[in-house]
Amino acid sequence: MPAMILLLGGLSTSGGTAPNPSQSSTICLAATAAALAAGRFTGPLVCSRKHATFVLAGRTRGAQFTIFDYRYRYLPDGGNVMHGGQKIVVFRRDKYVGQYALSPPPYAGVTVKGAQVRIRIGESPKITTLDFSRAPPQQALLDGYVVVFHP
Numbered sequence: 103m104p105a106m107i108l109l110l111g112g113l114s115t116s117g118g119t120a121p122n123p124s125q126s127s128t129i130c131l132a133a134t135a136a137a138l139a140a141g142r143f144t145g146p147l148v149c150s151r152k153h154a155t156f157v158l159a160g161r162t163r164g165a166q167f168t169i170f171d172y173r174y175r176y177l178p179d180g181g182n183v184m185h186g187g188q189k190i191v192v193f194r195r196d197k198y199v200g201q202y203a204l205s206p207p208p209y210a211g212v213t214v215k216g217a218q219v220r221i222r223i224g225e226s227p228k229i230t231t232l233d234f235s236r237a238p239p240q241q242a243l244l245d246g247y248v249v250v251f252h253p
Contacts (some may be wrong), residue, residue: 103136107197108124113206113237125189128193134156135147137189137196137197137198138198139178140197140198141190141197141198141199141200142198143189143198143201144165144201145187145203146176147199148174148175148176150176151200152156153176153186154172154173154174154175155171155172155173155174156170156171156172156191157160157170157171157213159190159214160213160214160215160219161214161217162214162216162217162218162234162235163216163217163235164217166194166234166239167192167193167194167205167234168192168193168194168195168221169190169191169192169193169212169214169234170190170191170192170193171188171189171190171191171201172189172190172191173186173188173206174186174188174189176178176221180182185225186204186206186230187203187204188204188205188206188209188210189201189202189217190202190204190212190221190250191202192238194199195198198239199228199238199253200251200252200253201251201252202242202249202250202251202252203249203250203252204221204244206219207224207225208224208225209224210222210223210224210244216231217234218231218232218233218234219231219232219234220232221240221244223244223245226245230243230244231246239251245246
């Protein structure tokens, strides 16, 4: 059976009609899926341990922001090639506030130290630091590419 894929933001799902986001909260990513839907997250929510990870990277100082590293792969309806990506997903308390879409491969390592989110592409020694002391930065230069915060 293919992985269930819930695509939010006006997209369709693999295998037919979109599941109800409130129902998906018990199926996919526990309560996080409901918060993502309520916050207007866009992109795929892949509900397969084989094809997706949604890992807590850390909480910024004072637990103002919670940062997740989301990596996924899926086969679109009628597709012959797997698609995938990586997103840095940002919550403030229990509310989804936005995301940065990265462009793997290679995947980026995401960690939190104090009020900073640190990103390292693959095995590169260079670390990009995002200052979350007040708010998520609107954009950053990451390995020569501009990544934009999408609220």
